[in-house]
Amino acid sequence: MIDLLFETSWEVCNKVGGIYAVLSTKAKTLRKRYDHVIFIGPDLWSKDNESPFFIESNTPLDDWEKQAVFPAGMTVRVGYWDVPGKPVAILVDYNSLYVYKNDLYAEMWKKYHVDSLHAYGDYDESCMFAYGAALVIESIVLWQRGKVRNVVAHFDEWTTGMGLLYVKARLQSVATVFTTHATSIGRSICGNGKPLYDYMSGYNGDQMAAELNMQSKHSLEKAAAQQADAFTTVSNVTARECEQLLERRPLVTPNAFEQNYVPKGSKFSKAREDARARLLQVARALTGEDYSSDTLIVGTSGRCEFRNKGLDVTIDALNMTRDKLNRINNLSRKIVVFIMVPAWTESPRKDLQASMRENRVARLFDPVITHNIHNFDTDPIYSKINFLGLHNVIDDSVKVIYVPSYLNGNDGIFNMSYYQLLIGFDLTIFPSYYEPWGYTPLESIAFGVPTITTDLAGFGQWVLDTEGDNLARTGVKVVHRTDSNYSETVAAVSQGLSNVYTMMPAELRKAKNAAKKTSKLASWDNFIQYYELAYSQALKKVEIRMVDDADGL
Structure with a gap:
């Protein structure tokens, strides 16, 4: 039984990458199982640029907030994370903590050899953010002393x-859980083109960290x-x-998805129709061609890790x-990707906006990109598209459209969020090389969109282990x-796309x-059991530690 659960991440109320999706969709299930769940994130916001995901409000922590004392200049804001389950969230302004940096680093070197x-x-x-989050946990635990017994502090990523190390050193009665969503040194090895x-x-993690100038992040993550x-x-x-790289075998806690994000019944059909209409409207205005309602609409997305994400x-x-x-x-049916x-990104294209507004069917100059970018000459996706001559000429059966903008509902072209557009696709492609889990293909199938991924993605391997490789039967x-079958991978992805294209x-x-x-x-509902096992093991360690400490008195 957990009396109090903290979870700390840079992506609490801060939509940066896949970890945001993990935590924001997990929140509702945690709230159903535990009475007191508190998420802690960085306060990166201002009155003129407030987080769209944070609701500052009265909470059960009002009394603590009034009494809490932190180092000079450190402040917190308490409210709710505006996601399903609406958990309590604390945002930490850590900017005043840099004056303690050297002392903190010295302590962590002495105790845990963090370089x-x-x-x-x-x-x-x-x-500094993590230190501020630990101070919040320490303050709440001391405020609740005598009222709660089983406390878990869960920390995500290096x-x-x-x-975590601060809590470990100062709060022996708090169970600590650490989740790495991708090792910093593994990602660096891949990012540097090494197999x-x-x-x-x-590979030796410490040796590779020295070679790739990753000593600090790696040593912190390893500790x-x-x-x-x-x-x-x-x-x-x-x-x-x-x-291999951190020298400890972890428990596996696979990522899941909250089905509440997916519209139901007639709302699903309407959302799909709206998405397809907008996607084809943009394609029409950009390429100057009309597209039939049975056009195969394909998508890919994610961070611009050109090799790692399989772009x-x-x-x-x-x-x-x-x-x-x-x-x-005589192929009348097109594929639009x-x-x-x-x-x-610099700005949405004004000529594309005008073409959409005036409902024109006229091929635009450079009909492959929806937004202006600052680095046309060096952007890897744009450069690859042009190198291969994917210029969306009239006879091409496959049209490729690059959308280099965050799809937050206010990008100036689509003005729909990623999830609002995702539901309109017929297929997604994510042939990752380095993908510890693979949230994008999981999101895709949750919205009823079949996907192509690889067995180097954790999600892809999970599908193989549980369901096998059969798109018609699993949607995946x-x-x-491997490290050495690039050409075969390209051919297999192409064949997978062709197979979907020819489906009745x-x-x-x-x-x-x-x-x-x-x-x-x-x-x-199915995957939370793996986290519960981790929490149980962590609390068992605390129980043993406290008994040992009592025996040592």
Whole structure:
């Protein structure tokens, strides 16, 4: 029985990446199981730029908030996270804590050998936030002393590791849980073009950290992983990576999805119609072509990690499919592909806005991109599209449209959120090379959209282990990918796209229904049991620790 559960992440009320989706969809299930759940995130906001996900309000922590004392200048705001379940959220303004940085780093070096000397980039900022979050946990635990017994403090990613170590050092009665969603050194190995999987057993995490100038982040993450009462990661794929590079085998706590985000019944049909209409409207205004209602609409999305996310594979597969279909005469049905990956966006294209507003059918200059970007010459997606000549000419059966903007409902072109558009697709493609879990393909099937992924993604491996590789039966095609089979991966993705293109309408409907069914197996109601096991193991460690401490008196 947990009396009080804290969860700390840089992405609480701060939509940056996949961890936001994990925590925001998990919140409702946690609230159903535990009476007192508190999420802690960074206060990065101002009155002129407030978080759209945070509701400052009176909460059960009002009395604590009035009494809490923090180092000079540190402030907190208390309210609710505006997601299903509406959990209590505390935002920490940590900017005043930098004056304590050197003392904190020295203490963590002495206690846990965390090497902060080589810090750069976002290391200091992450550590100051994590320290502030730990001070909040310490303050609430002391305020509740005698009223709560079983307290769990859960920290996500290396960015919160300093907070876990502080709690571990100061609050022996609090059970600590650390989740790495991707190891910092594993991601760096992949980001530097080195083969991760073929040579996994030969890698030493400390050695690679020194080679890649990752000593501080790696040493912090490794210390948090080894000191936590329970250490978890999101898939068996990443568990192997953790064991090799962080030198501790984690529990696997796979990510799930909250089905409440998906419209039901007639609302689903209406949302799908609206999404398809907007997607084809943009394609029409940009390329100057009309598209039939049976156009196969395909999408990919995520961060612009060109190799890790398989964006290189996706674009090469689209080119291969285009060349193959262009050789077939009289193909009236088109494939329109949207690459929805935020980049260094400058502004929505005014000519595209005008074309949509005036309902014109005229091919625009550069009909492959929806927004202006600052770095046309160096953007990897735009450059790859142009290198392959994917210029959306009139005879091309495959049209490729690059959407380099966050789809937050206010991008100036679609003015619909990602989820509002996702429901309109017929297929998504995520052929990742480095993907500890793979939230985008899971989101996709939850909205009834079949997907192509790889067995290097944790989600893809989970599908293989539980359902097998059969898109018609599961809504998921899992492509085999290694360090050395790039061409085969491209061909397999292209073939998967071609197979969906040639499906009869009834077959595609069957695949879409199968996708929904598979997604329900990956619901939080099913997957929360893995977190409960981690919490139980962490609390057991505390129980043993407290008994040992009492015996030592």
